[in-house]
Amino acid sequence: MLKLKPLLSTFLKCEVGNGTVAAFWWDSWTTLGPLIDFVGTTGPRMLRLRLDARVADAVQLGNWRLPNARSDAVQALQIHLTTISPPQAGSGEDTYLWRLPSGIYSKNFSSKGTWEQLRVRSLPVSWAKTVWFTEEIPRASFILWLVILRRLPTRDRLLSWGMNVPEECPLCTSHQESHDHLFFECPLSQELWLFFASRISGQSQQPLLPSILDTILLPPISTSAHTTTLMRLLLQVTVYALWRERNARIFTTTNTPIHALKGVVDRTVRDRLLSFPSLDGTPSLLESYFACISYPL
Template sequence: MLQLKPTITEFLRCAVGDGRDASFWYDSWTEFGQLITFLGETGPRQLRLANDAHVLDASRDGNWALPAARSENSQALLVALTETPAPNDCNGRDSYFWRNAAGDYRPTFSSKETWEQLRLHSPVVPWADVVWFKQNVPRFSFIIWLALLNRLPTRDRLRGWGMSVPTACVLCSNGTETHDHLFFTCPFSSELWGFFAAKLFPSPPTALLASSAWILTHSQPHTVKATAIVKLLFQTVVYHLWKERNARIFSASQSSAVTLRRSVDRTI
């Protein structure tokens, strides 16, 4: 039995009715998918059907009308067509069906289900629920997501790319600016995070990944509201620290710890 590699065309199938709409070569209307792929570039010449032919063009008087096979694949197609009814006006128009997540073909299209089948699934990271949750603020989630992946353009990364930039943290003027330093080894950021987090749960850690794990350990059903608040707080603090860091570098403006604390408080 012939084994075919999965292609994007397998997500869309055509059920032939009168054969007037379905493309003979480019629609997936047989078990072989796109026939132009199955038979190759010489297919139209082998079957004496133009590239723009419709399925109806391969029939005559209600029967299939194709020349003798000239290759193994064309022979397989002719055999398959012996069990496939030829186009007929009584069958109505050709219909198209999309494959859903269960592998069934339905007349409705879902971009979500199609994308879930196309994309490569990676293991869920342990901090996913700290980044993406019902009450999240998208711009905050985006920054915390980059921070947890160590993908923000911190000074250590910029120097790694060959850029000539200072190494010192602009928030505290001590230590090299890295993700670990900014969140929350830096005294400035540590004070801001600790001031708010300690009001919700005891002994908040002063490291980014450790903080995300700490939040999840307090995610209990009876503390749903508190958990949502501490997640928002976590994201808000990281967002404002990154925003303050950029303002000091690019705008030469500087907010005090008290001012930044008020900004976080208003945002929450």
């Protein structure tokens, strides 16, 4: 945030009324920006105005009151001030305005509009709609996003950073933990994923995250929209459940058996799908899910 501080003056502008609030040196109340930057640190001494002076302090008897120019910057400021009416006591309060994406300054602040102006917009990645979609679960989509970027603190990464940690996977204890192993080379994660994926989409081959993403992004022509949505939701819920179980086994004494993990995934998916009832008489997402899953699990 502190790195963005120099940009503040380009977003915040002061519309001078009576000049009793606007800071002469620090606020952007002219098109020259903050005058302390335009004139320099010697400005207060040359203009005989304190650093904490208000705009009204530069006015006397309704006119600008500034000493003779002693630098080109001060001369440029004085010329510019001739185009600005001095603040008057009856002109109302000073008003601070924020720049919108349209370039117009407004009394209303928009965090989204500000971010859109600050961010460097990149082209959408191919897997974006697999992570972020209407039926997503934010906490789960966030973890899936980190998995795709390979940014989770898996043990292989911790070891590469010089940390003294065990290398084995907490889920199977027989292989080194890594992103590829957890999602989904690990026998436990394979079993959990294939239990649901085979019933929803017929997927039965050894799952690897890149191939799963490709299948969801470019499903067979015969795949229904409901199946694609269920697979997207299932992927992030399964990834989230595995990462949570991994952490529980490391930091607590909890060791959830596979049949209980299946119940966790099933309950999470069902709870989310309850929010999307059928609107046109066709089967809802939850009904489509129930058509794939047999109980008890």
